[in-house]
Amino acid sequence: MTDPLREIAPPFAHASEAEMARILDFYGIAWEYEPHTFPILWNLEGDVVESFSPDFFLADLDLYLEMTTLRQKLVRKKNRKLRRLRELYPDVHIKLFYARDFRALMLKYGKLALADALTGTAGQAGLPVAPAATEPMEPGLATAVIVLDAVGDGSAPPTSPSRPTAARRRRRRRAAASVPATTIRPDRSENP
C-alpha cells in the first residue's frame, strides 16, 4: 500500500502527475512512478533508441497510466509510442489519460480552475534531471527491430532538435545505451 504520509514531490515531471498521485493516494490506490521502461525501437546494432516509461504503474490493478496533458503534437507522438507498446507488449494494460480526461476529473472534483493551471507546458516542473541508470544493455536480449514510423503521424523523431523537457531528457538518457533498473523486454516471438 502506498504510504499516505509520503510527500508528493519530485520526481514528477508535470504538476498534473503530482495531482494524479494525490488522487490515487486519496482513494487508496497503490502506485509507482515510472517504475518500468519498455524499449520500443532498436537500431541495427540492437541498441535501444526509443523507449516508453509510463508515468504510473498501479500494481493492484495491473494497469499502467500515462498522463498526456501537453499540446497536440506531443499527444500524437505519445499515441504512436503507445501503439508500438501495445504491439510489442500485448499483455501490458495501459491507459492514456488525455488533457480532456484530466480536465473532466478536475471538473468532477470542482477543481476546474486547477486543471487549467496544471495542464500544458505551464504545469511542467523545472526539476533536475534524474541521473541515468548505468546498468548496461545486454546485447543478446535486445532484439534488433527497426521500426519505421509507418503510421506517418508527423511526429518528431527521437533526435528532434526541439527543446526537451526534463522528463523527455530523462527518458532519452534511459533509452540511449543504458537501461534503467527495471526494463521490460518484449517476447522475441511477438516481434514482427
Next chain:
Amino acid sequence: MQTKPDLTADVGEILLSEDEIQAKVAELGARISTDYAGKSLTLVSVLKGSLPFMADLMRAITIPVRIDLMEVSSYGGTATESSGLVRILKDLSASIAGEDVLIVEDIIDTGLTLNYLIRYLRGKNPATLRICTLLDKPARRLVDIPVDYRGFTIPDQFVVGYGLDYGEIYRNLRFVGVLRREVYAGGAEG
C-alpha cells in the same frame, strides 16, 4: 454578485427524459426482484447522488429489501497540499455480514470511489456484493468495475439531474441532462 443558476436553462440537452429513466428503473427493479427472490437483499446507496435512483429503485423491487445509506468524502485536493485519504462520512447502520448486498450508484465514471467502497464493504463479509448503477460512463474508467445492473451507458459528457450535481445544484431535476459548458467554464471552482 453571483447569479442564481437557472436549472433548466443551464442544461443544453436532455440526455434521458423522466419517462426513459422511470422505464429503465422499472426494468431494473423487475430483474433484481427475480434474481434475488428468496434471498436476503440489502440495498446500499451512496449519498448524495444516488438518492433519487435509490428511492425509485427500491419501490420498483417487489421482494423484501433492507436499505442502508453510506457517504464518503470526495477528493478535493489542491496543487500544493495533500487532501489526505478518503473518509467514510456515514457508515452502514446495520451489519451486512452474510447478507446479499447490492450497491446502488447513480453513475460510475472513473470507478475510484466505487473501487474503494467495494473493498470497504467486502471487509464486512457480505454473502454477495454486486453493483447496480443507473449511468455508466466507460470513457472515463480508470478502475475496471464489474457492473451487474446497468441502466444506461452514456457518452463522455458532464451530466446533471436526477441526483447528479454540479456544485451541489441540479440534483432535483427529474431528467438527466448535459450541463452547458458556459456554466462551468471560465474558471468556476466549486
